[in-house]
Amino acid sequence: MIAVLGLVIGVVVGLVVQPGIPTGLVPYLPIAIVAALDAVFGGIRAMLDGIFDDKVFVVSFLSNVVVAGLIVFLGDQLGVGSQLSTGVVVVLGIRIFSNAAAIRRHVFRA
């Protein structure tokens, strides 16, 4: 419950305060968000499986974000930034879908 509240507070603060972000980070923010969403869905699935561990969640969340950002950064340096971003989004999307399917099976038993 506290976790859900944290998410809501983050969204509200972001909408109300509207903070600016450094220009250098602008290309990485969308990918980082998708990676974080992947970690969140993985965390929900682990919780439903009864194997949730906060240390694992923190590490997977941060490493997902950092690795996704690194991949995009590397792609930009190699001149294939947009293609690599698309690839990362596709892979993370697939993972999100499979996690969502597992969650769905738990919640709806179907």
Place this chain on the structure above:
Amino acid sequence: MTGRQRLAAALWPPRLSRPQVVVALLLCSLGLGLAIQVRSTNTETQLRGARQEDLVRVLDEVDAKQQRLQDDRQQLQSSLATLQNSSQQAAEAQKQTRTKEQQLGVLAGTVAATGPGIVLTVNDPGGKVQADMLLNTLEELRAAGAEAVQINNVRVVAGTWFSDADPGTVVTGGTKVTQPYRFTVIGNSHDLDVALGIPGGVVQSVDKLQGASATVSEQKSLSVTALIPLSTPGYAHSAQP
């Protein structure tokens, strides 16, 4: 314990445990990033966050477009200048043509003329004045610089001829003119007056004739209103020089 029960247990009642707080912090940052990204995607220009090669492409396109528009502008400006120039030239040519037409019209007797000049009245109740006298008078007037001449109501031009008729009448350019002959002459009035009044000149010659008399009066402003009808040549066409 099923997944559903675990979810319900995690949601309610709220417990301030370490895992909950840590996850809440992470989710808070996730929500923040989400809100920022959504807002910047929705409200800010598409260029913010675009990649370098995209920006270069956009810049190239804008440059090319600007170049095209500037070329267009130059072309339009030059054609505007050309048109203005030619219309000025056309107006100037029209003005000159109109002036020329007026001058030629005065010479040909197709337009009325006005200006300073003299009125020469030849009274001839005895019918002594004949066509040659009128022709001499006209020659004198022309030599003295007459520009437009009218005898009674007949315009006198280059092609006008005189012929004798009944006494007191002279056929002028096909029209019978009866005395008194009244010359309306536009030109330098002083020159004309002097030319008519010299010894042995027109006035003296007329006065020598029995019963005839000639009087000259200078006028500041005269009008020669008789016109020659304009006739189009049937065979001759103007040749371009």
